[in-house]
Amino acid sequence: MRKSILQFSLLFIVQMAICQSNPKEYNSLIKKADSCYNAKTYIIARDYFTEAFKIDHTNKSHLYNGACAAALANDTDKAFEWLNLSVDNGYANITHLKIDSDLTTLHTKKQWEKLIIKLEKKIEIIEVNYDKPLQKELLSIYEEDQGMRMKFMSVYDKPTPDRKKIDSIGKIMNSKDSLNLIKVTKILDTKGWVGKDVVGETANKTLFLVIQHGDLQTQQKYLPMMREAVNKGSANGASLALLEDRVALRQGKKQIYGSQIGRDNETKLYYVSCLEDPDNVDERRAKVGLQPLADYVSEWQIKWDVEQYKKDLPLLEIKEKIKN
Template identity: 40%
Template sequence: MKMLLFITIITISMNMESQNKIKITQLDYKELQTQLEAIRIEDQTLRQLLPEATAKFGADSDELKHIWKLIHKQDRINEEKVLHIIDTYGWLGKSDIGEMANQTLWLVIQHAAIDVQEKYLPQLEASVKKGASEGWHLAFLEDRIRMRKGKKQRYGTQAKKDKLSGITYIYPIENKETVNQRRKSIGLNTIEEYAKNNNYVIR
């Protein structure tokens, strides 16, 4: 009888401990979601003002250079926060922290140095394979890394502006004839629609 009572007490204690762990985990996810959604605002606000600032002050103006200086400063702060989260919890998926917070992980890495991008690319790739992150996040990051290394991109997500002509061209694409198949496989529209919507030129 004493042994049965002892086992019962241990079982109840273990169940309570398990419930507490679940509550803590859920609380952490909610807190992380809030943090990441705030980081998203910090990442995007000044970038959203760039078109208007460019039109008002000019692409080579001191005002625009100042805005970019502020953006880069904020990027470094955001990167430190996000890398700490990824290193501690892994690449958290949509079901854990919501779509917006999950997207923030990609946004901040997308704006990081290439060594950081290459380091965390496998984690994003694994997350996409599990269905925990969007495939187009991986496409944009992979293309950006390729472009920065002087390689042709795979999905046609990256573009560069010609300073002399002022025209923004889609960066060269590997196996361009099949790019729309690759884009469709990860939920992107055609390269032609993408170029038209963003006023890009395909060469």
């Protein structure tokens, strides 16, 4: 037994040394994997994730994303391996897991039920002191909010999207958003911005998601409350950055963090909406826990060139009716 512990300790030290000596390679592989996933080349994405996880396999989000790519590549074994590792490393968003269309092909497998039971037992221990009725209400709203958007994007992302279906789903989504906004604002007005220590991370995030999808007047009303919640640790700083940007643009001002992406009606190309002080955006993003802008915008096939952006900005300000 003592020998086994020693062997394990040495192996752990070696693995940690490998991970610490190759952070750039790991991040490069993850970036390539994400890019291939966005391009819908799922087999190549899975292969990049495989190489990345040989270096490190402790990031719950990366493991989850890898599992999605593997599932879409019809590699069931890899998908369940990485999902289980993700759960072991702290993933606990069971609501999202159940509605994620990337994982639909796994639902009929025996491993799926085992995974759900495993996660439910883990969550039961974590959430023993939560406000269960409030959490249940917010998780129901989350499932509806995100489920409708997944359904919308599944139609919108098709090579030849059905305009009638898009309009139909859009109307339903707007209707549900209005109803969910009433529920969430009632919670905020009576209980405040409840933290993840009260309702859990996913339910807590639901407050932001619903407000983010609301009208400008509602966003302006609850933005100060969210700022205060971030200072108290009851809300996520990165989420606040997204809301700050959305409100700024809707007020005719420039965004601060570059989170809002526009699309040209003629070229159909995506671009970063009007941004304040582009030179220092990554510094601001880092302070709230956001990745560098170049990595973020690559999801929309945007190549971030700050010098070119500054040249294009005056015309972009006119296009987006920015009030200087």
